[in-house]
Amino acid sequence: MFDQLAEIGYARMSMDAVARRAGVGKAAVYRRWPSKQAMLIDLVEAAILRNLPEVPDTGSLAGDVRGFLDVIVGQAADPRVRRIALDVLVETTRIPELAAALHDVVDRPRRTAAALVLTRAIARGELPADVDLELGLDVLISPLLLRLLRTGEQVDDAYLTRLTKVIVTGLGAV
Template identity: 50%
Template sequence: MSTDARGAGGSAPRRAPAGAAVLREDKTEAIRAAVFAELAAVGYGRMSMEGIARRAGVGKAAVYRRWRSKLPLVLDLVPAVAAGGLPVPDTGTLRGDVRELLEVAARALSHPMAAQIVPDLLAEAARSPEMAEALRRALREAYGGIAEAVVRQAEARGELPPATDPEPALALLAGPLYWHVSVMRAPLPPPTLDHFARSITAALQA
C-alpha cells in the first residue's frame, strides 16, 4: 500500500465504527411532519410507527432509531403542538395586549391541523399520566411566560397593582378561547375578540 493511502505514521486511516447510525436531520424533520399529519388524520389511538414511517417516506428502522415507541415520539413533539412560538405582545395597554394575544392564539387554535390534534391529545391525556404531565408542562411553558410578561408590563404602566398573580390571567385568556374555538368550533370575529378583551381586562383589574 502506498504512503498516500495511509494515515499519519503509516497506519491505515481510521473508519467510523461499523453499524454506527448517522441520524440525518432531513429524515428527522420528515418524521416529525409525518407525526403531525398522522395525528390530524387518524388520531393518537390509531397512529402507528409503521404509518408514520410510510407517510414520512422512510423505513421503520429510521423511526425506531430515534424513538422507541409512539408515546415518547409524541411527548417529544408536544411543546410544538402546545403552542410554541407565540409572541409576547407589547401594544402599550393591557387591553391591547390581551386583544392581540387572543387573536394570535385563536388563529393558532383554528388551524385545521391544530383543531384536530389538540382535542385528541387532551383526550389521550385523560388516559395517560405521562401525556397529561407533558401537556401540563408544555402548556405552562408556552403560555405561562407570556401571561406573566403581559401582567408585568401592565404593572409597569400602572394598569395593575404590583405583584399581581399571572395565574388568573392565564385561565381567563385560555378558557374562553378553548371553549369557543376547540369545543364549540365557532368563529371568532373581531367584535367577539373585542368583547373578550374588554371582559378579561376588567376582570384582571378588578
C-alpha cells in the same frame, strides 16, 4: 406525521403506520423515537417552538390582551391544530406522563408569554401588584381556547373586542 396525527388521532396512530407513510422501515422510526409518546412530544414541541406566541407590547393592558388573543387565534387557524389539540387533550386524561410532558412543551411556554402581558400591566399600574397571576392567566387564556377548540363558534373581530373587554374587566377584579 402531523397530517397523519390530525387524520387518525393519537390512539389509532402507530409507529408502523408512521414508517409506512414516511417510506422507511420501522427500525428507522424507532431509532429516532423510542415510543409513540416520545414521537408525539417531539412533533408537538417542534410545532410549538416554531409557533411560540410573540408577546404583544402595545403599551396598554387592553391592547396587549387583544394582541395576545389575536396570536392564539392565529395559532389555531389550522384545523389540523385544533383536531390534534383536542385529541391530545383527551389522551392526557388517560396518560399522566403525556400530560406532564405536554405541560412542559405546550402549557408552560404559553403561560409564560401570557404572564408578560400581566406583569407589564402591573408595572404600568394598570393592575394591582397583588393580582392573582395564576387566576389571571386562566382568565386570559381559557375562554378563547374553549371557544376555538370545543364549541367551534365564530371568533371574529367583534367577538374578540367583547372578549378583550371582559378579560380586562375581570383581571381588575382578580
